Amino acid sequence: MATPGKVRALDRIMRVATGIVAGGSLVAMAAILVFLLRDSWPSILYNGGHFLTSITWNIGNLYSGAVSRHNGVMAPHGAAYGILPFILGTLLSSLIAVVLAVPLAVGIGLLLVEYLPRRVGDSLSFAVEMLAGIPSVVIGLWGIAVLIPWIGRGLGPWLQAVFGFIPFLRGPIGSGQGLLASGLVLAVMITPIIAATTRDVLRQTPRETKDGALGLGLTRWEMIRAVSLPWSASGIFGAVILGLGRALGETMAVLMVSGSAVNYLPQNIFSPIGTMAATIVSQLDSAMTDPTGMAVHALAEIALVLFVMSIVVNVPARLLLSAAARRGGEAQ
Amino acid sequence: MKFSLRSGGLAAALVGALALSLAGCGSATTQNQGSVSLQETGSTLLYPLFQIWAPAYTKDHSDIKITPQGTGSGTGIADAVNGTVQIGASDAYMANAQMSADPGMLNIPLAISAQQIMYNIPGLNHQHLHLSGQVLARIYTGKITMWNDAAIKALNPGVALPALRIVPIHRADGSGDTFLFSQYLSFSNPTTWGSASGPQYATSISWPPVPASLSATGNGGMVEALQQNKGGIAYVGISYLSQAVNDGLGYAAIENKAGQFVLPTAQTISTEAQSLVGQTPKDERVSLIYGPAQGAYPIINYEYAIVNAKQSSSTTAKAVRQFLTWALTTGNQPSYLEQVHFLPLPPAIVKLSEAQIAKVQ
Numbered sequence: 152m153a154t155p156g157k158v159r160a161l162d163r164i165m166r167v168a169t170g171i172v173a174g175g176s177l178v179a180m181a182a183i184l185v186f187l188l189r190d191s192w193p194s195i196l197y198n199g200g201h202f203l204t205s206i207t208w209n210i211g212n213l214y215s216g217a218v219s220r221h222n223g224v225m226a227p228h229g230a231a232y233g234i235l236p237f238i239l240g241t242l243l244s245s246l247i248a249v250v251l252a253v254p255l256a257v258g259i260g261l262l263l264v265e266y267l268p269r270r271v272g273d274s275l276s277f278a279v280e281m282l283a284g285i286p287s288v289v290i291g292l293w294g295i296a297v298l299i300p301w302i303g304r305g306l307g308p309w310l311q312a313v314f315g316f317i318p319f320l321r322g323p324i325g326s327g328q329g330l331l332a333s334g335l336v337l338a339v340m341i342t343p344i345i346a347a348t349t350r351d352v353l354r355q356t357p358r359e360t361k362d363g364a365l366g367l368g369l370t371r372w373e374m375i376r377a378v379s380l381p382w383s384a385s386g387i388f389g390a391v392i393l394g395l396g397r398a399l400g401e402t403m404a405v406l407m408v409s410g411s412a413v414n415y416l417p418q419n420i421f422s423p424i425g426t427m428a429a430t431i432v433s434q435l436d437s438a439m440t441d442p443t444g445m446a447v448h449a450l451a452e453i454a455l456v457l458f459v460m461s462i463v464v465n466v467p468a469r470l471l472l473s474a475a476a477r478r479g480g481e482a483q
Numbered sequence: 484m485k486f487s488l489r490s491g492g493l494a495a496a497l498v499g500a501l502a503l504s505l506a507g508c509g510s511a512t513t514q515n516q517g518s519v520s521l522q523e524t525g526s527t528l529l530y531p532l533f534q535i536w537a538p539a540y541t542k543d544h545s546d547i548k549i550t551p552q553g554t555g556s557g558t559g560i561a562d563a564v565n566g567t568v569q570i571g572a573s574d575a576y577m578a579n580a581q582m583s584a585d586p587g588m589l590n591i592p593l594a595i596s597a598q599q600i601m602y603n604i605p606g607l608n609h610q611h612l613h614l615s616g617q618v619l620a621r622i623y624t625g626k627i628t629m630w631n632d633a634a635i636k637a638l639n640p641g642v643a644l645p646a647l648r649i650v651p652i653h654r655a656d657g658s659g660d661t662f663l664f665s666q667y668l669s670f671s672n673p674t675t676w677g678s679a680s681g682p683q684y685a686t687s688i689s690w691p692p693v694p695a696s697l698s699a700t701g702n703g704g705m706v707e708a709l710q711q712n713k714g715g716i717a718y719v720g721i722s723y724l725s726q727a728v729n730d731g732l733g734y735a736a737i738e739n740k741a742g743q744f745v746l747p748t749a750q751t752i753s754t755e756a757q758s759l760v761g762q763t764p765k766d767e768r769v770s771l772i773y774g775p776a777q778g779a780y781p782i783i784n785y786e787y788a789i790v791n792a793k794q795s796s797s798t799t800a801k802a803v804r805q806f807l808t809w810a811l812t813t814g815n816q817p818s819y820l821e822q823v824h825f826l827p828l829p830p831a832i833v834k835l836s837e838a839q840i841a842k843v844q
Contacts, residue, residue: 206692207689208689209689210685210687210689212679212683212685213578213580213581213685213686214578214579214580214683214684214685215679215683216578216579216580218580227580228679229679229683303711323648323694323695325650325695325697325712326697326708326711326712328697410697410698411655411698411700412698413655413689413690413698414689414690414691414692415692415693415694418694422694423697423698433655433656433700434687436554436555436557436558436561436656436657437557437656437657437686437687439557439558439561439565439657440557440560440561440581440657440685440686440687442578442580442581442583442584442585443580
């Protein structure tokens with residue numbers, strides 16, 4: 152039987168328990184950061200600033216027996232680690248994904264909220280959310296089977312025929328594996344997220360303002376431009392940043408279509424690339440053959456850079472989105 | 484959508500129970516009713532042979548089951564070292580540095596295999612082009628970019644080489660084939676590729692940046708990449724030769740140390756083996772690349788089983804010893820090896836391998 156004392160005690164227990172669980176996620180993030188720092192520390196000592204600017208990824212010569220020492224840590228002779236190609240690959244593929252996904256996703260959001268009747272909009276919404284749930288490896292497999300041959304034989308030659316004056320589009324197309332394929336696969340993956348969030352943000356535009364605009368004689372598109380989009384701007388921006396954060400960290404699908412390039416920068420949009428996340432996976436087995444362990448530490452340093460990058464991208468996005476939600480709540 | 488706490492809790496409990504019951508089913512070595520399950524992983528060059536060996540062995544010895552995988556020699560070595568598998572397959576022997584880090588590891592040759600250089604040049608795939616170590620090194624450093632380059636023409640007089648861009652394909656994963664190919668390039672180009680400033684050799688090397696180059700995973704991936712890229716050149720293990728030739732790809736006659744251009748046939752491989760096996764030390768870590776003999780094929784190797792001398796249990800150790808001994812004797816018969824173009828080990832090497840197998844406890 153629930154006496155007042157019992158209810159108060161239960162309330163306190165729940166407060167403490169949820170506090171622990173919520174704090175637990177912060178603790179988990181801090182623990183990951185500590186683990187990454189500890190595991191990558193030898194590589195930070197060995198490579199220094201060159202890690203972010205050098206193009207060469209070399210685990211050194213394991214069979215020569217010689218060992219280099221630098222700052223007190225050992226690595227096989229000739230080992231030198233630089234991740235500039237991977238940073239560039241990550242940024243470029245995410246940029247292509249965002250450029251392709253944002254117009255499409257905002258368009259889908261507008262369609263779902265402004266143009267379709269509620270019932271149709273809801274079932275289409277459901278479909279968009281299902282698309283977000285597809286595992287990335289499935290999309291990667293689709294990329295290998297369908298997208299890459301199409302880029303190699305169809306899209307690539309067409310782009311060169313129509314836009315060949317742009318230097319970045321000229322040059323060998325190769326098999327289709329590369330930057331463009333990665334960008335397209337990422338665009339497919341982030342469109343549902345941006346579309347769903349945009350739809351939610353657009354729905355919160357106050358009804359009276361929209362009706363007022365329509366009442367003044369604006370067409371639907373003019374109303375969207377004058378009322379919905381400005382109102383939702385920060386929320387849509389937050390959604391885009393969220394999508395960007397997903398694109399930066401996406402591993403599996405990109406690993407399958409990017410071509411796993413090491414030691415060179417992309418020459419054109421069809422060049423094979425390496426991204427930070429995909430490189431950690433593709434180089435892990437090779438790194439484990441290094442008896443000094445430096446190669447694995449270097450991979451941990453890539454993970455650290457990726458971790459920092461994703462926090463830097465995701466935190467402002469979340470703040471923007473929660474601010475937009477609060478504003479939407481106030482207006483109701 | 485209404486979500487009641489009770490139905491959600493029930494669903495979670497069911498899923499949890501199912502997961503736990505399935506989790507108990509698998510483990511690295513399961514022993515029930517005296518049967519042992521061995522895991523093998525590693526070299527994709529040895530993988531086709533293991534795929535033939537494993538069911539044949541289990542047919543006669545139903546108490547030992549072997550699960551092979553093809554993941555690359557680098558993974559084979561790493562997984563054998565950290566105990567994830569009992570037998571790691573590798574075309575490359577372990578480096579001195581790796582042996583000092585893990586002194587209990589054994590490199591046990593099981594057969595002799597080889598590697599060929601394959602290419603996809605429309606119209607020329609039925610011909611065996613002559614390629615030398617110098618030309619191959621220059622292709623893989625980006626100094627030779629077209630198939631009708633003067634250096635290739637000089638080696639192949641009378642062959643109509645097309646003005647086709649060369650696409651050098653290499654392995655992305657830690658690969659024994661990379662080890663063999665880069666060792667051949669190192670030994671045939673001691674002042675460039677093989678020098679201290681060059682890539683030298685390992686299961687995983689720092690490939691010089693060549694804009695048109697591609698990477699592939701596994702020998703199967705190399706063959707597939709060749710099929711998809713006209714002008715491609717790749718190093719492929721001999722166990723994939725029949726399949727690749729059936730797919731219409733060509734392979735080269737490589738220059739050996741004596742200056743001859745030889746194809747990988749049983750004769751040329753055995754000539755190379757005979758001239759070098761005398762140098763095999765007790766721990767059997769030796770390179771069989773670029774031997775001096777006439778008529779010898781320069782890229783051959785021992786296929787190693789990387790095994791930890793200390794196994795998790797004496798039952799596992801006994802199973803490993805039994806299987807490896809079988810592989811050296813019954814498994815080395817032509818009925819098995821000919822399917823993958825491998826050669827049997829010479830009797831002296833079989834003795835050395837058996838001595839190493841006895842150390843597995």
